[in-house]
Amino acid sequence: MDLGAINPILLIASIMVSATPILLAAIGEMVVEKSGVLNLGVEGMMITGAVVAFAVAVNTGSPLLGFAAGAVGAAALSLSFGILTQLLMSNQVATGLGLTLVGLGLSSLIGKPYEGVKAPSLPRLDIPVLSDLPVVGRMLFSHDIMVYLSLLLVVAVWAFLKFTRAGLILRAVGESHDSAHALGYKVVRVRLLAILFGGACAGLGGAYLSLVRVPQWTEGITAGAGWIALAIVVFASWRAGRVAVGAYLFGGITVLQLNLQAAGAQVPVALLSASPYVITILVLVIISARGMHGAPASLGRSFHASN
Amino acid sequence: MIKLEKRPQPSRLWTYLAPLLAVVLTMIVGGILFSILGANPVEAIRTIFWDPLFNPQFAGYSRPQLLVKAGPLILIAIGLSIGFRAGIWNIGAEGQYIMGAICGAAAGLALYPSESVLIFPLMIVAGALGGWAWAMIPAVLKTRFGTNEILVSLMLVYVAENILASVSSGLLRNPDGMGFPGSRNFKQWEAGHNAELIANTGMHWGVVFAFIAVIGAYVMLTRHITGFHIRLTGEAPKAARFAGVNPARIVFLCLGLAGALAGLAGLFEVSGPAGQITIDFNSGYGFTAIIVAFLGRLHPVGILLAGLLMALTYIGGELAQLMLGVPGASIQLFQGMLLFFLLGVDVFTNYRIRIGTREVA
Incomplete structure (x- = not known):
């Protein structure tokens, strides 16, 4: 094994690239959960965003249009989750799983003609x-630009939740939807x-995967990134x-294990490839052992305004 | 103005009607989808739902496939449904399925080329234990540390897939396979082969176990105190605690049972229809079984029917791919839509629609 082959400058740079898709997905999911909704469909929305962005970027030649389309496509898909859980009061866990299954099917359907095609680079x-x-x-x-945008988004979300009135309402809805409703806030609208x-x-996260990180369309491109984003929200x-x-x-x-694989570390490849998932589990255990601090009180509960 | 009003009791009629309506809606929207893809919608729906069973040209091959595909789906979904009833969300059945297959196959292959009749029973036990052990990881973490079982069980699917990739080209690789990845083929080794029990029916040991699981789950949920405790934990966790139900025991039971059943399904698949451990022998049954469990209303008999229906969409989907050139992914989308529609239609089970403003009493 040759550790000298790993260049620390490139390592840090590639960490930023590999973190961006998960960061985008996770910061979005955090806002959703802050409003009291548990959307387990992140994986499905991400992969839909990835394929829509890829298709649009290839056809228009503009990666930025691709990103926009990925965001819109995934948001449209998430609307189906919103209608089911908010208007039809379906179980959020089951609907989120359904969203992932639908997203995976939809993406491989759309993506078939784009396999092996090269995307315009950002x-x-x-x-x-x-x-x-x-x-x-x-x-x-x-x-x-997306790397910086994702970091800006984190700051914006932080400021929105901490300093703005709308952010306060969103948090109120997530903590106690009954009280928020009694105060006259539109719980369902806020959550939607x-x-x-x-x-x-x-969708942006997925688009970053297919347009920058990989950059190609392959079936199952997200490989659990959406689930890891969910875990990161709990971790955070x-x-x-x-x-x-x-x-x-x-x-x-992720980057370190890839570098170790490339450097020929004396560790089985399967173990290295599985390490991000194993470490996610370990982190979840450590966090949960300390108790679930900060989970919105109404997380995952359906709201129905009965008169 | 249209308003939803909560029913005092879930509607019995809609409990049965909702899955049927969901199937009909899926067929309609699926038909539209197929016509967008350039296939005749009526023909596509007929190819998926009718031809595999009744078209003389295909039925001879397709009918036995129905049980082959339904067996693992039912087996896994029964285990999952018991957990879902208790509010325990094991969504990592795919991983438990893979680990069951690996452990069962490894136990058998360790004794190759023995022809003892005890080999297959040993593989069954090892398969169940493999799935059970994999499900015990989220169970222990949940009861010991309160870790979310959804995320842990799902993460373990990816770990299991990596283990599968490793053993199929390493530990379990066929030594006579000239270096190709994949284990020995169980079809060529009678002692370890999960053969068809009745010729041309698709009936193998996995299907037998699926039927036993349906009956066992039915008896447990409706006649046994454990089933009552499971339902109580799901519907009123506080009441369950006051009634002296040990929540940790329920977690271990539900996850363990689901893991063992998924492991069994994996073992029967790998030693029968799939034939060998390969890097991609698993075909997503662990995820489709989630749809089966919900479509069957988390009820054993419902799951039996839902499993058969879902098996039909697999077979019909393959047929539509072959005959009409419909992309395979559209079937996956079709199955996902089915779950979506079911969850949406389900609103009528718990709510009724009221049009116009309600007068104040």
Whole structure:
């Protein structure tokens, strides 16, 4: 094994790339869960976003249009979850699973003609001065716009939940939908909007996978990334900043195990490939052993305004 | 104005009607989907639901396939439904299925080329234990640390897939296979082969076990105190605790049972229809079984019927792929839609629609 083959500058840079899709999906899901809705369909929305973005980017030649289409497509899919759980009061766990199954089927149906096709690449965003810095410039400031956008989104979500009135209402709905309803807030409307936002974020995450990270369309491209995003929300105790930490930690593990595989580490490949999932489980255990701090009180409960 | 009003009691009529309506809606929307894909919708629906059973040209091959496909689906769904009843969301049946297959196959292959009659029973036990052990991981973590079983059981699917990839090209690889990945073929080794019991029916040991599971689950849920405790835990966890039900015991029981049944399904599949451990012998039954469990209303008899129906969509889907050139993924979407429609229609079981404003009494 040759550890010297691993370049620390490229390592950090690729961690940022590998963390971005999960970060996008996780920050969206955190907002959804903050409003009291548990959407287990992240995987399905992500893969739908991935395929829609890929198809649109290939056909229009514009990756940015692809990202937009991925977000819209996944948000549209999440609307079906919203209608079922919010208007028809279906079980959120079952509906979320259904959403994943539908998304997986839909994506492989749409994606069939695009297998083996190359996507237009997203240009690197050159930031004057910063990108030219030695080491740090290559590491942190030589990425595409989505990497920065995802980090901006984390800050925006944090500020939205902490400082704005709308954020306060969203949290109130998630903590106690009955009280929020009694105060005259539209519980169902707030939740539907949160679900749409979560869908759009998951779609962006998926789009990043198919357009930048891989960049190709293959069936099952997400490979559990949506589920890992769900785990990261729990890991983060429903806090925006910690979601970013979780996503970057996870991105780090993924990249490190890939690098170890490439460097020919004396560890079975299966163990390395499984390590992100195993570590996710371990992290979940550690977090849950400390107790579920910060879970919205109405998480996963259906709301029906009975007169 | 249309309003939903909660029923004091779930409607019995709609409990039975909802799955039927969901199937009809899926056929309609599925038909539209097929016509978008360029196939004649009526022909596509007929090819999926009618031809495998009644078209003389295909029925000879398709009918036995019905039990072959329904067996594992029913076996897994029965286990899952018991957990779902108790509010325990094991969605990692696919992983338990894989581990059952690996453990069962490994136990048998360790004794190759013995022709003892005890080999197959040993494989069955090992398969059940493999699935059970894999399901015990989320069970222990949930009871000991309160870790969410949904995420843990799902993550373990990916771990199991990696183990499968490793053993099929390593530990269990056929030594006479000239280096190709994949284990020895059980079809060529009588002692370990899960053969058809009655020729041309598709009936193998897995189907027998599926029927036993249906009956066992029915008796347990309706006649035995354990079944009552499981239902009580799901419907009123607080009441269950006051009644002295040990929640940890229910978690172990539900996850263990589901794991063992999924493991059995995996073993029967790998030693019968699939024939050998290969990197992709698992075909997603563990996930489809979730749809089967809900479509069957988490009731053993319902699951039996739902399993047969879902098996039909698999076979009919393959047929439609062959005859009409419909993409295989559209069947997966079709199955997902079925679950979606069921969950949507289900609103009528618990709510009634009231049109116009209600007068204040």
